[in-house]
Amino acid sequence: MPSKLKVKKSLLTTYYQFIEIIKEEKVFLTVIGICFFAAGYGYQYANIAMWFGFMFAAYSAVANDSIQTIGTFLSSNSDKKWYTLWLYIGGIFLVTVTYSWITHSGDVSYQRLSTDALSQAPTSFTFLQIAAPIFLLIITRMRMPVSTTFLILSCFSADLAGIVDMLGKSMIGYVTAFVIGIIVWSLVSRWISSHFVGEAKPYWRVLQWITSGCLWSVWVMQDIANVAVYLPRSLNTYQFLGFASFIFAGLGVIFYLRGDKIQEIVTEKSHTTDVRSATIIDFIYAILLFFFKELSHIPMSTTWVFIGLLAGRELAMSLMDQDGFGKPFKKSFKLIRRDILYAAIGLLISVILAISINPDINTEIMQLIGLE
Known part of the structure; x- marks a missing residue:
């Protein structure tokens, strides 16, 4: 009898927690419902x-990936007006995409879409192709740093x-970033713990804005x-203006919300709110992304590179620091394991979506595992 009462109490607790979540997220859930309705109506008309x-993709991709590029910028500039940060980052975005549009004959992607698998612009769409970014919005709300590239x-x-x-x-990117994170912070973590104390010198703020701008670009x-x-793979003037202005406005919303819930992925890591630590993270990450950009035109998951870098950093700080600057090893390992799990979940969802949308990919996978 007591066990039945415990089960009922547990079910009631779960029910009330669910109701509280619905109340707390009612605006977000309403927006998501409208987006799904729009996707269901619009996918039939190319x-x-x-x-x-x-x-959908513009807002969801930038919102999810904001932790990688402007996450440390946001956390270390929490004392600045949101619109000052927005105009700076938004201006860099406009310059970056305009340069690609001009130099690559209307292509804003820096030829990332020139590979055989993605070179042809779609002439028709499925519901799941339009809905994929909406799923990404939900995942972002759950603070999961998944790969927008895969999804x-x-x-x-x-x-x-x-x-x-x-x-x-992407896997090469994760491993490379992880190893570099361990090497760099193994060498500098003790120096950082003894020198990065008190108020940062004004020049650090200048350096951080420069590195954040370069990283974002x-x-x-x-x-x-x-x-x-x-x-289309080549945008005309009106299409480009629509493309650039919508993302610029979306950035404004993200800065107004201060990164929203996904921002906690950055703030929970050791000393990322310190402008000096944020500058070092951004500088190394920018170098890694530039290296892989020059390596080939194949798209990759920048999320995997980012969580690899943070994972290596956290691990090195836990192992090398004796003064409490880093987190305990077990806690660091738990954060690393959780981020990897979320990335794997995103990859699994991406493969499921790809199989559901493209029957040729489904056939290839079945043949690969010997079921066809």
């Missing part, structure tokens, strides 16, 4: 669908080889393909 897909571009890949190429480059070169994949 000219409408490509702009619906673009708008969105996999839906448009012409074959399995395109997804495998993206996966291979390189990220746009890498990941804007996740948004542009819905649109």
